[in-house]
Amino acid sequence: MTTATTPASAPGRASGRERGGVPGRLPWPLVIPALLGLAFLVLPLAGLLVRAPWSTLPQRLAEPQVLQALRLSLVTATIATAVCLLLGVPLAWLLARTAFPGRRLIRALVTVPLVLPPVVGGVALLLVLGRRGLIGSWLEAAFGVSLPFTTAGVVVAEAFVAMPFLVISVEGALRAADARFEEAAATLGASRWTVFRRVTLPMIAPGVAAGAVLCWARALGEFGATITFAGNFPGTTQTMPLAVYLALETEPEAAVVLSLVLLAVSVVILAGLRERWVSRI
Amino acid sequence: MFRPLSRWTAALALALAAVSGCGSGGPATSATAPAAGGDARQLTVFAAASLTGAFTELGRIFKDAHPGTTVMFNFGSSATLAQQITQGAPADVFAAASPATMKTVTDAALATAPTTFARNRLRIAVPAGNPAGVDELKDLADPEVKVALCAAQVPCGAAAVKALEAAGLEVTPVTLEQDVKATLTKVELGEVDAALVYATDVPASGGKATGIDFPEADKAINDYPIAALTEAPAGPLARQFVDLVLSRQGRDVLAEAGFQVP
Numbered sequence: 129m130t131t132a133t134t135p136a137s138a139p140g141r142a143s144g145r146e147r148g149g150v151p152g153r154l155p156w157p158l159v160i161p162a163l164l165g166l167a168f169l170v171l172p173l174a175g176l177l178v179r180a181p182w183s184t185l186p187q188r189l190a191e192p193q194v195l196q197a198l199r200l201s202l203v204t205a206t207i208a209t210a211v212c213l214l215l216g217v218p219l220a221w222l223l224a225r226t227a228f229p230g231r232r233l234i235r236a237l238v239t240v241p242l243v244l245p246p247v248v249g250g251v252a253l254l255l256v257l258g259r260r261g262l263i264g265s266w267l268e269a270a271f272g273v274s275l276p277f278t279t280a281g282v283v284v285a286e287a288f289v290a291m292p293f294l295v296i297s298v299e300g301a302l303r304a305a306d307a308r309f310e311e312a313a314a315t316l317g318a319s320r321w322t323v324f325r326r327v328t329l330p331m332i333a334p335g336v337a338a339g340a341v342l343c344w345a346r347a348l349g350e351f352g353a354t355i356t357f358a359g360n361f362p363g364t365t366q367t368m369p370l371a372v373y374l375a376l377e378t379e380p381e382a383a384v385v386l387s388l389v390l391l392a393v394s395v396v397i398l399a400g401l402r403e404r405w406v407s408r409i
Numbered sequence: 410m411f412r413p414l415s416r417w418t419a420a421l422a423l424a425l426a427a428v429s430g431c432g433s434g435g436p437a438t439s440a441t442a443p444a445a446g447g448d449a450r451q452l453t454v455f456a457a458a459s460l461t462g463a464f465t466e467l468g469r470i471f472k473d474a475h476p477g478t479t480v481m482f483n484f485g486s487s488a489t490l491a492q493q494i495t496q497g498a499p500a501d502v503f504a505a506a507s508p509a510t511m512k513t514v515t516d517a518a519l520a521t522a523p524t525t526f527a528r529n530r531l532r533i534a535v536p537a538g539n540p541a542g543v544d545e546l547k548d549l550a551d552p553e554v555k556v557a558l559c560a561a562q563v564p565c566g567a568a569a570v571k572a573l574e575a576a577g578l579e580v581t582p583v584t585l586e587q588d589v590k591a592t593l594t595k596v597e598l599g600e601v602d603a604a605l606v607y608a609t610d611v612p613a614s615g616g617k618a619t620g621i622d623f624p625e626a627d628k629a630i631n632d633y634p635i636a637a638l639t640e641a642p643a644g645p646l647a648r649q650f651v652d653l654v655l656s657r658q659g660r661d662v663l664a665e666a667g668f669q670v671p
Contacts, residue, residue, distance in 0.1 A: 251598075254600060260598065277584050356594075359583060359585075359586065360585050360586060361584050374563075374585075377488040377562035
């Protein structure tokens with residue numbers, strides 16, 4: 129979110145890179161809770177690292193099921209993020225830049241997947257897109273398409289849960305962006321679509337990137353909606369979180385290894401993306 | 410980015426020490442709390458998800474027989490519950506859906522001498538109206554029939570594998586669910602044409618699923634062991650609850666729910 133507000137607070141792009149510029153002693157009322165917060169977030173990770181069966185790690189990683197689940201996770205999370213970008217950015221624009229009755233209600237509805245327990249989200253998706261669902265029964269009758277138990281179903285479940293993260297951060301970026309640039313472009317004769325493409329989108333790019341990263345991370349860790357809507361079958365719908373959960377049933381050590389793999393891969397990718405995209409501006 | 414961080418390493422170490430200090434102090438105080446509570450007694454039962462109906466009823470009976478006692482249930486996958494118990498969850502009684510999951514707890518010396526109190530067999534569950542016309546186990550091998558099974562890692566999945574092996578059938582399910590309730594949900598919503606679930610789960614669906622018995626189920630009977638835990642915070646209450654489950658009255662409740670009682 130901080131990246132989303134930088135364009136507005138530092139439009140001159142001169143001092144964008146210098147953080148913590150105010151001199152003086154750091155205030156303890158901020159530093160102590162910050163460190164406790166950090167410890168709270170990082171300690172469970174330390175627990176995983178301490179308990180990891182390092183000696184058997186290579187064999188466990190070599191199991192074909194692990195790579196299969198990891199690949200499926202990365203592919204589905206990436207496609208889900210693309211879907212969210214395609215649908216979520218316009219939705220965020222609609223919420224931030226247009227006025228229509230019921231906009232507040234719509235904005236509240238967008239956050240529903242955040243509040244809904246993911247398993248309930250999965251059931252809700254089944255009720256709409258399942259074989260007997262409102263739209264699903266029509267899809268099956270008209271095109272012979274059935275989403276549950278397919279890789280496409282995994283993407284649907286992940287996109288459903290992850291999209292609010294993108295919409296909220298893009299909407300925040302749009303609200304923080306200076307609308308006068310858009311107005312200037314419009315007075316110079318640009319159409320609304322051109323304004324969006326040539327002025328708005330470049331201006332909110334950091335916010336979109338941050339939202340996409342959040343969205344991707346959420347999709348990668350998705351468990352409840354996926355297992356409920358798409359089921360669990362190795363190779364087609366068993367993503368890493370599902371593999372971790374089932375490994376926990378019989379081999380807690382294997383579950384720790386799988387979690388570490390997922391964590392390592394996501395941290396590497398997120399750190400890489402941050403360098404490339406988010407902090408460039 | 411990293412320079413300011415290193416300056417705070419000392420402070421971070423201090424914070425970590427403080428947090429871990431809290432960690433070691435926490436359990437000690439919470440362990441003494443029930444003893445100090447005196448008469449306000451609480452019994453915590455960890456039980457397999459398939460026992461939800463029967464044990465809730467038994468909990469009510471137990472409360473009536475022991476006024477002033479509250480009975481808390483933690484229903485879930487047996488393997489998860491066993492994991493929680495070995496990680497120190499304050500449970501008094503453990504009722505598992507398989508001897509293997511109970512063994513995790515007895516191996517950790519947290520329970521001794523579990524008793525088998527119920528048996529469960531598999532049944533084919535089909536959605537109301539049986540759209541795929543499933544009559545027997547071999548219909549599940551038809552590629553046109555969408556089948557849900559429990560994952561082999563959980564007891565109902567292990568039983569399904571055993572039953573299908575006994576029948577010499579190759580079944581390719583569309584999904585391997587994480588527990589028996591999730592498997593049944595797929596049937597109730599009509600997403601699959603058939604599933605293998607416990608006999609006791611079919612009545613719990615409230616008519617949205619129909620059960621079909623099949624002879625090969627005899628080859629895959631699940632034993633349910635129960636034990637009072639050695640470090641039960643509720644002490645003798647734990648044993649009393651186990652005795653209720655094993656009593657005539659307990660067996661009636663379990664039989665009512667569709668279990669076979671020894």
